[in-house]
Amino acid sequence: xxxxxxxxxxxxxxxxxxxxxxxxxxxxxxxxxxxxxxxxxxxxxxxxxxxxxxxxxxxxxxxxxxxxxxxxxxxxxxxxxxxxxxxxxxxxxxxxxxxxxxxxxxxxxxxxxxxxxxxxxxxxxxxxxxxxxxxxxxxxxxxxxxxxxxxxxxxxxxxxxxxxxxxxxxxxxxxxxxxxxxxxxxxxxxxxxxxxxxxxxxxxxxxxxxxxxxxxxxxxxxxxxxxxxxxxxxxxxxxxxxxxxxxxxxxxxxxxxxxxxxxxxxxxxxxxxxxxxxxxxxxxxxxxxxxxxxxxxxxxxxxxxxxxxxxxxxxxxxxxxxxxxxxxxxxxxxxxxxxxxxxxxxxxxxxxxxxxxxxxxxxxxxxxxxxxxxxxxxxxxxxxxxxxxxxxxxxxxxxxxxxxxxxxxxxxxxxxxxxxxxxxxxxxxxxxxxxxxxxxxxxxxxxxxxxxxxxxxxxxxxxxxxxxxxxxxxxxxxxxxxxx
Ligand SMILES: Nc1ncnc2c1ncn2[C@@H]1O[C@H](COP(=O)(O)OP(=O)(O)OP(=O)(O)O)[C@@H](O)[C@H]1O
Ligand SMILES: O=C(O)[C@H](O)CO
Numbered sequence: 235x236x237x238x239x240x241x242x243x244x245x246x247x248x249x250x251x252x253x254x255x256x257x258x259x260x261x262x263x264x265x266x267x268x269x270x271x272x273x274x275x276x277x278x279x280x281x282x283x284x285x286x287x288x289x290x291x292x293x294x295x296x297x298x299x300x301x302x303x304x305x306x307x308x309x310x311x312x313x314x315x316x317x318x319x320x321x322x323x324x325x326x327x328x329x330x331x332x333x334x335x336x337x338x339x340x341x342x343x344x345x346x347x348x349x350x351x352x353x354x355x356x357x358x359x360x361x362x363x364x365x366x367x368x369x370x371x372x373x374x375x376x377x378x379x380x381x382x383x384x385x386x387x388x389x390x391x392x393x394x395x396x397x398x399x400x401x402x403x404x405x406x407x408x409x410x411x412x413x414x415x416x417x418x419x420x421x422x423x424x425x426x427x428x429x430x431x432x433x434x435x436x437x438x439x440x441x442x443x444x445x446x447x448x449x450x451x452x453x454x455x456x457x458x459x460x461x462x463x464x465x466x467x468x469x470x471x472x473x474x475x476x477x478x479x480x481x482x483x484x485x486x487x488x489x490x491x492x493x494x495x496x497x498x499x500x501x502x503x504x505x506x507x508x509x510x511x512x513x514x515x516x517x518x519x520x521x522x523x524x525x526x527x528x529x530x531x532x533x534x535x536x537x538x539x540x541x542x543x544x545x546x547x548x549x550x551x552x553x554x555x556x557x558x559x560x561x562x563x564x565x566x567x568x569x570x571x572x573x574x575x576x577x578x579x580x581x582x583x584x585x586x587x588x589x590x591x592x593x594x595x596x597x598x599x600x601x602x603x604x605x606x607x608x609x610x611x612x613x614x615x616x617x618x619x620x621x622x623x624x625x626x627x628x629x630x631x632x633x634x635x636x637x638x639x640x641x642x643x644x645x646x647x648x649x650x651x652x653x654x655x656x657x658x659x660x661x662x663x664x665x666x667x668x669x670x671x672x673x674x675x676x677x678x679x680x681x682x683x684x685x686x687x688x689x690x691x692x693x694x695x696x697x698x699x700x701x702x703x704x705x706x707x708x709x710x711x712x713x714x715x716x717x718x
């Protein structure tokens with residue numbers, strides 16, 4: 235991905251070419267990066283930049299080098315004696331002392347740059363946790379606790395990062411301002427729906443479109459305004475009313491290199507290679523995990539109905555109506571469900587179908603269990619399909635084999651060892667035979683414990699850290715077992 239986008243043209247004054255835009259390397263060329271996907275990006279960049287690179291620092295998740303090494307993904311690792319220093323930190327995607335050390339090193343490098351320097355910044359999701367530099371007197375632990383509480387109360391990534399930006403020296407454009415007057419070129423792998431530059435990794439090189447007022451609104455919404463640490467109150471009360479104006483970013487170019495759409499395109503190619511008729515629903519599925527699970531259950535039922543003699547009729551009309559209403563309620567951007575359903579109808583029952591989708595759900599934590607949004611989604615879909623099946627012999631699912639999988643492309647779902655999980659309509663009944671009550675696990679947000687115990691962990695998706703991060707992916711496989 236980076237190799238396709240980045241080129242270096244030699245000569246007396248070499249030029250960096252990114253997607254057709256040229257940037258002169260007048261004197262020194264520095265590289266910094268932070269996020270779950272920047273190790274592979276840095277390895278590719280180093281190969282392209284060669285001797286022109288002066289020095290680099292990247293902050294990457296703890297254990298990622300070992301994970302990629304174990305997976306034999308040598309091309310995503312830096313060469314021995316690399317000029318790029320790697321700092322591993324942020325275990326379980328939470329900022330820690332190591333990440334702070336990395337952030338300080340990047341801050342110092344940026345501060346020392348001159349107008350003749352070029353700073354190449356590699357940014358990917360997970361960058362927020364890997365670049366923590368709280369504005370004094372806020373302590374790292376205070377900021378971590380605040381963001382953790384916000385996340386557990388179901389705050390969306392936009393809301394979370396509005397708060398992070400306001401409390402950080404490097405986020406919300408801070409890195410770009412510190413690097414001034416150097417030329418700053420940021421290459422970004424997006425893990426946020428709609429690719430908003432000032433939200434991805436909390437936008438360290440992007441002009442912020444949010445004010446301290448927006449931050450206060452988020453804190454009020456999640457009932458946190460009156461329990462803030464003193465240090466946070468101090469910083470909020472002295473924050474400028476408006477963020478730095480976009481005119482002050484004329485030395486910066488932010489360029490998006492890829493997103494969830496890329497991963498879905500590749501998944502579609504793979505599914506077709508395996509003989510499936512593959513269709514992409516959306517790269518922007520969002521919303522509360524329970525509602526998204528209902529959306530998928532209804533979609534699965536509608537596909538199975540299309541495969542059966544019940545394909546047209548009142549049941550199909552009702553399901554279709556419900557599905558359209560739910561999709562509208564979830565406000566999934568640019569989703570044309572009508573067009574998608576028409577494309578589905580055109581597929582027919584002869585080939586198995588693979589429906590692919592991507593995005594990010596939100597989970598409002600009620601319990602104290604271990605899990606992640608993908609495992610919770612898979613478990614909720616398993617429960618939904620079970621309930622639909624139990625409603626009667628005419629259930630369209632009875633005529634299909636179904637498998638639903640949800641996983642984080644970064645290989646880590648919430649603070650667990652798994653990337654996600656898969657389920658089928660039989661999961662709830664099979665679990666009961668093992669004495670596992672799915673609904674009880676869900677009430678405690680304990681999807682990881684459930685999947686670890688159920689059939690010896692067979693339904694868990696465990697990949698290890700993958701070195702990328704473009705949100706989550708869902709794959710639904712459906713095969714007709716009965717012909718109309
Ligand atoms: N027990 C749980 N059950 C379900 N979801 C959980 C649980 N614990 C945490 N989560 C969810 O996991 C998410 C955090 O997961 P993770 O650290 O993988 O985030 P991420 O959004 O993928 O990170 P990034 O985008 O920074 O890479 C939060 O949305 C949180 O609500
Ligand atoms: O790092 C972050 O803030 C999230 O992954 C969104 O980019």
